[in-house]
Amino acid sequence: MARTRRKRPNGQTIPAPEKITISLTVNGAPRELAVAPWVTLLDALRERLGLTGTKKGCDHGQCGACTVLVDGRRINSCMTFAVMQDGAKVTTVEGLARDGTLHPLQQAFIDHDAFQCGSCTSGQLCSAAGLIAEGRASTVEEIRELMSGNLCRCGAYPNIVAAIQQAMERQRS
Amino acid sequence: MINFQYARATDLADALRQIAAEPGAKFIAGGTNLIDLMKEDVERPPRLIDISRLPLREVEQTRHGGLLIGALVPNSDLAYHPLIERHYPLLASAILAGASAQLRNMASTGGNLLQRTRCYYFYDTATPCNKRTPGSGCAARYGVNRIHAILGTSDACIATHPSDMCVALAALDAQVHVAGPSGGRTLTFADLHRLPGTTPERDTNLAADEIITAVELPERGFAANYSYLKIRDRLSYAFALVSVAAALELEHGTIKEARLALGGVAHKPWRNVSAEAAMRGEPANRATFARAADAILRDAKGFAHNAFKIELARRAILRALSQAAAGTPQSQSVKKIR
Amino acid sequence: MTYIGTSISRVDGPAKVTGAAKYAGDTAASDLAYGAVVTSTIAKGRIATIDTGAALRIAGVLDVLTHENRPRMARRTAAYKDFVAPEQGSPFRPLYDDKILFSGQPIALVLAEEWEIARFAATLVRVEYEAEPFATDLQVERERAAAIEQPLKSRGDADKAYGDAAVRHEAEYFIPIEHHNPIELYVSTVLWDGDGKLTVHDKTQGVQNVRDYLCGVFSIKPDKLRVMSPFMGGGFGSGLRPQYEAPLAVLGAQALERSVRLVLTRQQMFALCYRPATIERLALGAQSGGTLESVSHEAIAVTSQYEDFFRNDSGWSGLLYKSANAKYGHRLAHVDLPTPSDMRAPGAATGVYGLECAMDELAVALKLDPIELRLRCYSDRDQHDDVPYTSKKLRECYRQGAAAFGWDRRNPEQRSMRDGSELVGWGMASGVWDAWQVDTAARIVLTANGHAEVASACSDIGTGTHTIMAQVAADLLGLPLEAVTVRLGDSTLPKAPVEGGSWLAASVSHAIAKTADEIRKELWQLAKAMPNSPLAASHLEDIALVDGRIIDKKGNGGGVPITDAMRHGRRDRLECETTNSFAEDKKHARNTHSAIFAEVKVDEELGVIRVTRVVNAVAAGRILNTKTARSQIMGAVVGGIGMALHEETLIDHTLGRMMNSNIAEYHVPVNADIHDIEVIFVDEPDEIINPLGIKGLGEIGIVGVAAAIANAIYHATGKRVRDLPITLDKLLP
Structure with missing residues (x-):
């Protein structure tokens, strides 16, 4: 089959949406970027800011892999447009460790083998950080329930719960 | 998702002006349902008016001993609000039964009321659905309908409303405060949502240019039982x-x-x-x-x-x-x- | 051994918890364009017209590829046959022609400067179809299902023996279509390197399989195309065959002559592949004492119209239970859906589900404890080939599993155990899987600073391959773990099979062992050549590499440091690559086994089921890493819980379309669904199967789990639900 590039049809070209410049503080660093309104915070992080630690698992708020902290609260970054977050402070998995030292949750996830393939892990970690900050979970049942917005298809749930308990205990002591 | 214009409303009057100016425009607050549906090409608003920063985030006690909940109070804040926990634990419990912690952090009170059905056919633009495309038929009726309605259905639609929070608000006799171009009005909760009848494309009795500003709870909270x-x-x-x-x-x-x-x-x-x-x-x-x-x-x-x-x-x-x-x-x- | 058999943490853990690990969709490129796929809305027919005009008018759209204008692809269907493709049939060729073979088939690829633009433009492609009648329902098509020829031979006269049996049980068990649903979306990032060179970062369980496939489809020389997948966000079998994102992304890169990223949506992934809907027909005849006289097992499963996919569903009883008479069969119903695929323990997850529920029903009929029945039927020989096992500690699995679970406290009566408003049920099942091993190559580069790089083109899909490769290499080279670097998931590395079937751990470990042995020889020669070498009189068979030194196990003294021997021999690096072949052994069966015990609590009034406890006792030879191995089995148990209670792809058979193609409505277990899971590894030394005694763990953990849960639900409620998933409505009267 001969390859023929399809000609652009006659008629008007429909312009791409106008970009809007926004400012975010991402992992402590000020970032400015121009994005069209239809760009989600997730795609802004991954495809525009090069922060690919945050994962896309469904793009519909069904799996939690894209969980980040916005102004300290855990949210699904696939379910918000970047322009809506203008001025926000965003923490991604890349921002959890401080000065080369792993966040207690990151260390606990390694210690308890709380992941296998790793594609839900960033979301689990940010979600767990949000969970601890919320202070609404103390029992195992409460941790399980309040971490149920983060699917793990490798089935690491018991290890995830154990890791979160370890991090909570470290924080208390 | 279609190309759309985006603007942030500066105040309530501005929001109402903007929505009146463009047919099909929609408000966006938490976005957890609207963005989902836009990605599926089910919702195709030419313009989004971002109301998420309007000052509708307060929970206040009313003169009648009830509570007035701003439409933009996030679901999680509402569920964990001390007055809700103490006086309306049914509402707190229903909110916490829904979605996930992340989504509850994003979703607003008003948006929760306006979320749309989870019917598979509504979500899939390749299939007939009267709610999405009036007149195209209801594929669910003779299709995969394990999750569908058993009460108040019509030939046109057997979809369900997916909210948990709304079930508690209905039980509590909440009222819905609405602002529109000709001023405000208040709906009983029972009058907010509609049955599908022959117009399943309409979920609620709100006009396209109206906005929910608050939900009011009466004094009676049933906190003991x-x-x-x-x-x-x-x-x-x-x-x-x-x-x-x-x-x-x-x-x-x-x-x-x-x-x-x-x-x-x-x-x-x-x-x-x-x-x-x-x-x-x-x-x-x-x-x-x-x-x-x-x-x-x-x-x-x-x-x-x-x-x-x-x-x-x-x-x-x-x-x-x-x-x-x-x-x-x-x-x-x-x-x-x- | 310092590391093998220990519980060291994953070596790739820090990369995964910091977000540094780069998956296929994480690769950056300065000239990146984005793809979005348009899929068919009908199940069968042809594309009459496809109008891309409106899509092309969107600013930022670079091109729209369809079967009418795509770059050249191979015409021969043989070119599309990958390593894992079914023998019978012709693989699906994406964007090849106007034929529609299933709903959700890719029919156009939109390429744009940004992904949002591509997604928007994709909604503007207008398609008209000529639709044809189709079929998607196994229950309807089962009558037309055709028997396949399969290697499992029947024994004796199963029908007669069944007729003569004192106690009989016959039933059908059903497993619906299930989807793998790894959390990572299928994605390919194709880097346009210029000079016609392509680097394809693809989500796959086999980089060389994808390379060979792409080279065949696009007539590219293997040295011009490199496939990378160092991290893979979950496969469960869905990534064994090349999926269409890879060829489409290559088409896009060729059309644009620039780099392309194509991420499939979750909905699109449902049209890649799935575990086939299967009816398992079981007939068991026994003597009243509890010995099996007859086993008949027939599976009826769906496959596509264009390929015959099937696995061994019906033969597992021949490995578990003694029966002089047995009959096996497998029939395929061809439906207008994509070809099914391997999904964790293909054949066994389904076939053993039927078998182990049937055994439970037989135990009830015989008034025997279900473990006792299994012990009375216990088989020390593989009855298909009448050979013994290299090792089989299934009895120990029953014993240790039962003890840990507290099985002796079980009241055998149904509905006899309670916890307030909940009925409590205890059920068990056996599991069995193959311990395959495949010829695999590995390369070791040892540098004079005492560092080793070990490399093989295998994959780590979350199973822990990085970690066990490092452990094996460190132990056999006598180096600290930190001194070993692992490379995998790169098609230019030494030849490795796809990661599947539980064969990789044994296969790659022995490739490393063999290569390390060559390194040992070279080091010994270098050490011997040193002046006054303490190893001058040593023999190779006494030489070991320990703690960074070359030592003579028979001699005195500390031997020679590896680094000294290399420096003295003026060798900056030793590099060695070997391929390990496993000796053919037809005198033994090679299998892993397990015993699963499950506790369920069922709300009597509402039917809500909670799986409150699972013990899975596994005999799988030598366990390389007890931490990652435990995780693997635990995760498989979670998968089994999903299979038992949640997972089902719902098809609208009048539309021929999967309706719950998302992970809100296709339910997999969430954290709240999972309670206590205990994993036991039964000690199972195996000196026959391979030198290190390794068997593999990827599949065995899920086999039998759904049966144990179904049996527990029966014990709790007295209600036998044979159709998965066991949703609460099936328990309401």
Whole structure:
């Protein structure tokens, strides 16, 4: 089959949406970027800011892999447009460790083998950080329930719960 | 997702001006349902008006002893608000039964009221759906309909309303404050959502240029005897097959006031005031509750895959009312059903 | 051994918890364009017209590829046959022609400067179809299902023996279509390197399989195309065959002559592949004492119209239970859906589900404890080939599993155990899987600073391959773990099979062992050549590499440091690559086994089921890493819980379309669904199967789990639900 590039049809070209410049503080660093309104915070992080630690698992708020902290609260970054977050402070998995030292949750996830393939892990970690900050979970049942917005298809749930308990205990002591 | 314009509303008047200016424009607040549907090409608004920064985030006590909840109060903030926890634990429990912690952090009070059905066909633009494309037909009626409605259905639509929070608000007799171009108005909760009838494309009785500003709760909170019981296909993060908001006021074992609302069974949170009235003055026991269940489910009608919901709802009503009467409401984290 | 058999943490853990690990969709490129796929809305027919005009008018759209204008692809269907493709049939060729073979088939690829633009433009492609009648329902098509020829031979006369049996049980068990649903979306990032060179970062369980496939489809020389997948966000079998994102992304890169990223949506992934809907027909005949006289097992499963996919569903009883008479069969119903695929323990997850539920029903009929029945039927020989096992500690699995679970406290009566408003049920099942091993190559580069790089083109799909490769290499080279670097998931590395079937751990470990042995020889020669070498009189068979030194196990003294021997021999690096072949052994069966015990609590009034406890006792030879191995089995148990209670792809058979193609409505277990899971590894030394005694763990953990849960639900409620998933409505009267 001969390859023929399809000609652009006659008629008007429909312009791409106008970009809007926004400012975010991402992992402590000020970032400015121009994005069209239809760009989600997730795609802004991954495809525009090069922060690919945050994962896309469904793009519909069904799996939690894209969980980040916005102004300290855990949210699904696939379910918000970047322009809506203008001025926000965003923490991604890349921002959890401080000065080369792993966040207690990151260390606990390694210690308890709380992941296998790793594609839900960033979301689990940010979600767990949000969970601890919320202070609404103390029992195992409460941790399980309040971490149920983060699917793990490798089935690491018991290890995830154990890791979160370890991090909570470290924080208390 | 189509190309759309985006603007942030500076105040309520600006929001109303903007929505009136462009047919098809939509407000966006939490975005958790609208963005989902835009990605599926089900919602195609040419313009989004971002209202998320309007000052509608307060929870205030009213002169009548109730609460006025700003439309932009996030679901999680509302569930954990001390006044809600203390006086309206049914509402707190229902909110925590829905979605995930992340989504509850994003979703707004007003947006929760306006979320759209989870019907598979509504979501899939390759299939017929009267709600999405009026006149195209209802594929669910003779298709995969395990999750669909058993009450208040029409030939045109058998979709359900997916909210948990709304089931509690319906039971609590909440009111919805709305602003529009010609001023404000207040709707009873029962008047907010519609049955599908021949116009399933309309979920609510709000006009396209109106905005929800607040939800008002009356004084009566049923804090002593309530339960929100949600039955679903997994133990969390799933929509209800059937959910029950039960609230009682008891006096020496006799029912003084009763509220009963169902989720997952109809196009709107389902209440039946005569079923509730029949409980008043009766002893708070299973016989009374069974009569109430029979009354509220009298006209229930199942389809190929969801007929089980009728019996499930009956049992869930019995259980939730029993939990409420005993003062042992269902926990949303301990999964054993009390 | 310092590391093998220990519980060291994953070596790739820090990369995964910091977000540093780069998956296929994480690769950056300065000239990146984005793709979006348009899929068919009908199940069968042809594309009459496809109008891309409106899509092309969107600013930022670079091109729209369809079967009418795509770059050249191979015409021969043989070119599309990958390593894992079914023998019978012709693989699906994306964007090849106007034929529609299933709903959700890719029919156009939109390429744009940004992904949002591509997604928007994709909604503007207008398609008209000529639709044809189709079939998607196994229950309807089962009558037309055709028997396949399969290697499992029947024994004796199963029908007669069944007729003569004192106690009989016959039933059908059903497993619906299930989807793998790894959390990572299928994605390919194709880097246009210029000079016609392509680097394809693809989500796959086999980089060399994808390379060979792409080279065949696009007539590219293997040295011009490199496939990378160092991290893979979950496969469960869905990534064994090349999926269409890879060829489409290459088409896009060729059309644009620039780099392209193509991420499939979750909905699109449902049309890649799935575990086939299967009816398992079981007939068991026994003597009243509890010995099996007859086993008949027939599976009826769906496959596509264009390929015959099937696995061994019916033969597992021949490995578990003694029966002089047995009959096996497998029939395929051809439906207008994509070809099914391997999904964790393909054949066994389904076939053993049927078998182990049937055994439970037989135990009830015989009034025997289900473990006792299995012990009375216990088989020390593989009855298909009448050979013994290299090792089989299934009895120990039953014993240790039962003890840990507290099985002796079980009241055998149904509905006899309670916890308040909940009925309590205890059920058990056996599991069995193959211990395959495949010829695999590995390369070791040892540098004079005492560092080793070990490399093989295998994959780590979350199973822990990085970690066990490091452990094996460190132990056999006598180096600290930190001194070993692992490279995998790169098609230019030494030849490795796809990661599947539980064969990789044994296969790659022995490739490393063999290569390390060559390194040992070279080091010994270098050490011997040193002046006054303490190893001058040593023999190779006594030489070991320990703690960074070359030592003579028979001699005295500390031997020679590896680094000294290399420096003295003026060798900056030793590099060695070997391919390990496993000796053919037809005198033994090679299998892993397990015993699963499950506790369920069922709300009697509402039917809500909670799986409150699972014990899975596994005999799988030598366990390389007890931490990652435990995780693997635990995760498989979670998968089994999903299979038992949640997972089902719902098809609208009038539309021929999967309706719950998302992970809100296709339910997999969430954290709240999972309670206590205990994993036991039964000690199972195996000196026959391979030198290190390794068997593999990827599949065995899920086999039997759904049966144990179904059996527990029966014990709790007295209600036998044979159709998965066991949703609460099936327990309501």
